[in-house]
Amino acid sequence: MQNRTILAILLGTLVVGCSSTDTTEVIWGWYVIDPRTQQGWNNIVFLINGFSATIRLSVVAAVFSMIIGLIVVLPGLSENRWARLPSRIYVEFIRSIPLLPMLLWVFYGFPFLMKSMGIDMPIAPFWGAVITLSISDSAFTSEIYRAGIQSIEKGQTEAAKTVGLNYYQTMLYVILPQALKRILPALANQFIYIVKMSAFAYVIGMQELTKRAFELNNNEYRALEIYTFLIFEYLVLVLVISFFVRWLERRMGSDQRK
Amino acid sequence: MSKKTLAVEFKSVDKWFDDFQVLKDINLEVSVGEKIVICGPSGSGKSTLVRCINSLESHQTGVIKVSGAEVGLKSKKNNKTLTEVGMVFQQFNLFPHLTVKENLILGPMKALGLSRKDAEERATALLKRVKIPEQVDKYPSQLSGGQQQRVAIARALCMEPNIMLFDEPTSALDPEMIAEVLDVIIDLAKEGITMIVVTHEMGFAKKAADRMIFMDEGRIVETGAPKEFFNKPKTNRCKLFLNQILQH
Numbered sequence: 001m002q003n004r005t006i007l008a009i010l011l012g013t014l015v016v017g018c019s020s021t022d023t024t025e026v027i028w029g030w031y032v033i034d035p036r037t038q039q040g041w042n043n044i045v046f047l048i049n050g051f052s053a054t055i056r057l058s059v060v061a062a063v064f065s066m067i068i069g070l071i072v073v074l075p076g077l078s079e080n081r082w083a084r085l086p087s088r089i090y091v092e093f094i095r096s097i098p099l100l101p102m103l104l105w106v107f108y109g110f111p112f113l114m115k116s117m118g119i120d121m122p123i124a125p126f127w128g129a130v131i132t133l134s135i136s137d138s139a140f141t142s143e144i145y146r147a148g149i150q151s152i153e154k155g156q157t158e159a160a161k162t163v164g165l166n167y168y169q170t171m172l173y174v175i176l177p178q179a180l181k182r183i184l185p186a187l188a189n190q191f192i193y194i195v196k197m198s199a200f201a202y203v204i205g206m207q208e209l210t211k212r213a214f215e216l217n218n219n220e221y222r223a224l225e226i227y228t229f230l231i232f233e234y235l236v237l238v239l240v241i242s243f244f245v246r247w248l249e250r251r252m253g254s255d256q257r258k
Numbered sequence: 259m260s261k262k263t264l265a266v267e268f269k270s271v272d273k274w275f276d277d278f279q280v281l282k283d284i285n286l287e288v289s290v291g292e293k294i295v296i297c298g299p300s301g302s303g304k305s306t307l308v309r310c311i312n313s314l315e316s317h318q319t320g321v322i323k324v325s326g327a328e329v330g331l332k333s334k335k336n337n338k339t340l341t342e343v344g345m346v347f348q349q350f351n352l353f354p355h356l357t358v359k360e361n362l363i364l365g366p367m368k369a370l371g372l373s374r375k376d377a378e379e380r381a382t383a384l385l386k387r388v389k390i391p392e393q394v395d396k397y398p399s400q401l402s403g404g405q406q407q408r409v410a411i412a413r414a415l416c417m418e419p420n421i422m423l424f425d426e427p428t429s430a431l432d433p434e435m436i437a438e439v440l441d442v443i444i445d446l447a448k449e450g451i452t453m454i455v456v457t458h459e460m461g462f463a464k465k466a467a468d469r470m471i472f473m474d475e476g477r478i479v480e481t482g483a484p485k486e487f488f489n490k491p492k493t494n495r496c497k498l499f500l501n502q503i504l505q506h
């Protein structure tokens with residue numbers, strides 16, 4: 001009941017705000033993103049152009065995260081505990097570092113480390129963000145892989161062994177294809193997480209959604225309107241991804257029933 | 259009997275699962291081409307014994323040899339020997355994400371290095387032999403239990419093994435499907451391949467077995483030709499067991 005009241009108040013204020021486009025109105029300033037005026041339209045285009053960077057960053061980081069996660073998890077499933085150890089340490093260590101400090105370290109700190117070794121290598125904001133996001137996320141991805149792989153019945157591994165497959169062939173042809181199908185929802189979840197975490201890239205100056213909203217607000221001082229728009233941008237992006245994932249799940253699931 | 263004619267050999271093999279000893283001083287010699295049926299109460303170590311032959315389980319003491327080569331050693335160099343041994347599981351263990359054909363050709367292509375064309379030829383011929391050539395492009399979940407088990411047999415045969423292991427191949431099947439699977443196994447038995455079958459299907463054992471083995475509490479309690487084994491078992495334990503399963 002309480003939730004509904006809050007929601008009603010929020011929606012109510014929004015509607016009231018949206019209805020007044022008069023620039024003399026002091027409380028609301030939706031004019032900054034009013035598509036009917038040239039300035040409002042320009043602002044919208046400026047904000048929306050951030051999608052490109054956010055999406056590129058998220059997709060590239062997600063792909064790297066999935067690859068690194070796989071490289072980390074495979075020795076982690078070995079029966080040999082010395083082979084398992086590095087993978088365990090990696091997961092525990094990376095998982096415990098918050099994204100923002102890691103981003104600052106990679107972008108501002110790491111180049112100094114390289115310089116001290118005689119390598120002058122400035123990192124572009126895009127790659128700084130990709131490296132940080134994918135490494136940070138890979139600890140979680142590898143745990144998702146682990147859960148998926150361990151959920152496949154032992155008989156599958158045994159059957160693969162009896163037809164002569166070695167460990168990596170068994171993984172590649174028998175276990176992973178089945179595990180991927182099971183962990184797809186969890187991976188999708190993780191991708192949505194990456195999309196949202198990519199907002200942190202604004203602190204290293206990447207021109208993604210959040211950075212643009214931040215910059216526009218510095219000129220316009222319309223925090224409520226601009227950041228509301230920003231939130232809706234993420235909402236739309238995540239909804240589109242969810243929709244796509246549902247479609248993918250249906251498609252992959254249908255393989256067996258066909 | 260010269261060493262070369264032995265397909266499988268156990269010499270004083272012991273195996274423990276933690277503190278529990280599952281196999282106790284197992285000694286067994288299986289000649290090439292011999293059909294062995296192993297029976298016994300559940301938990302007697304039958305499956306474990308069979309699974310030691312293709313290294314799905316490892317033993318702690320004693321020696322197991324397959325076609326003269328020792329297996330179950332720490333070094334995992336015995337993969338070559340293992341492709342000589344085919345196995346059929348109680349739960350089929352087909353690969354659910356692959357079609358029947360893909361299930362059959364995976365091993366020959368990846369482990370034996372056959373070309374797709376050669377592997378598919380093998381697969382087609384074998385599916386005919388297990389009498390389901392029309393199911394080639396279906397997924398395992400679309401088949402009945404009996405059909406799935408026949409695909410599993412074909413998958414094992416596709417590696418052209420010298421020895422076939424069957425671990426309770428009909429125990430997970432509905433009664434009306436048991437016959438179709440046993441028929442395929444009996445056909446196979448006529449072809450001179452070495453077979454070790456764990457089963458409680460005594461009708462099948464009488465028809466196909468050269469030798470019966472009765473296990474209880476991790477030991478081989480009794481062994482003999484089917485005729486003597488069923489008509490006058492030597493040990494009381496075996497008599498009791500046979501009475502119980504033959505009553506119905």
